Amino acid sequence: MGKLSKYIVDLKGLQENVTQYEYILDNQFFADLDAPEVQKGKVTVSLTIKRFSNAFELLFQTEGVVIVQCDRCLDEMEQPISSEDKFTVKFGAKYDDENESLIVIPEEEGTLNVAWFMYEFIALAIPMKHVHPSGKCNNLVSKKLGKLLRTSSNDEDLSEDDFMSEVVDDSSVDEERAIDPRWNELKKIFDNN
Numbered sequence: 001m002g003k004l005s006k007y008i009v010d011l012k013g014l015q016e017n018v019t020q021y022e023y024i025l026d027n028q029f030f031a032d033l034d035a036p037e038v039q040k041g042k043v044t045v046s047l048t049i050k051r052f053s054n055a056f057e058l059l060f061q062t063e064g065v066v067i068v069q070c071d072r073c074l075d076e077m078e079q080p081i082s083s084e085d086k087f088t089v090k091f092g093a094k095y096d097d098e099n100e101s102l103i104v105i106p107e108e109e110g111t112l113n114v115a116w117f118m119y120e121f122i123a124l125a126i127p128m129k130h131v132h133p134s135g136k137c138n139n140l141v142s143k144k145l146g147k148l149l150r151t152s153s154n155d156e157d158l159s160e161d162d163f164m165s166e167v168v169d170d171s172s173v174d175e176e177r178a179i180d181p182r183w184n185e186l187k188k189i190f191d192n193n
């Protein structure tokens with residue numbers, strides 16, 4: 001948690017009614033989090049904290065670009081994201097984030113690490129379907145996929161063999177068959193019929 005200590009906000013110590021923080025989240029941020037879905041990106045988060053008598057309102061304004069895998073060609077692509085999220089923080093006996101719009105933190109500590117909250121807002125801002133703009137996909141892969149999906153085989157710029165040799169390492173499959181005795185058994189059955 002040491003690497004993420006710079007994302008700890010000392011709510012108890014806030015002097016102003018409104019406090020503003022800005023975080024620039026880059027590849028290092030995602031690496032430090034060891035994040036599951038997003039590993040790269042450059043995102044700016046403006047965090048505005050409003051202090052009320054017995055609560056804090058945290059507003060996160062998220063803007064930037066993350067690197068994700070294109071649904072169509074599986075190459076990396078830049079996905080712009082933009083999001084506004086907020087939740088309330090109150091002091092209580094122990095930490096409780098069951099209710100995602102009201103986080104309770106222990107009063108004696110009075111601090112909250114916002115790293116994972118920022119990550120969640122970024123991950124949620126990524127659209128379900130994300131693909132390169134039309135014509136920007138990795139040509140080789142999309143061409144081959146297109147060829148594979150077409151029923152007509154008149155288009156001979158890529159042979160089926162070219163496709164298979166790239167997608168599946170044929171030699172390793174053959175090797176497995178050679179050493180797997182079940183293949184010999186199968187072969188016997190076919191030879192006898």
Ligand SMILES: [Zn+2]
Nearest residue numbers: 070073132137
């Ligand atoms: Zn693509």
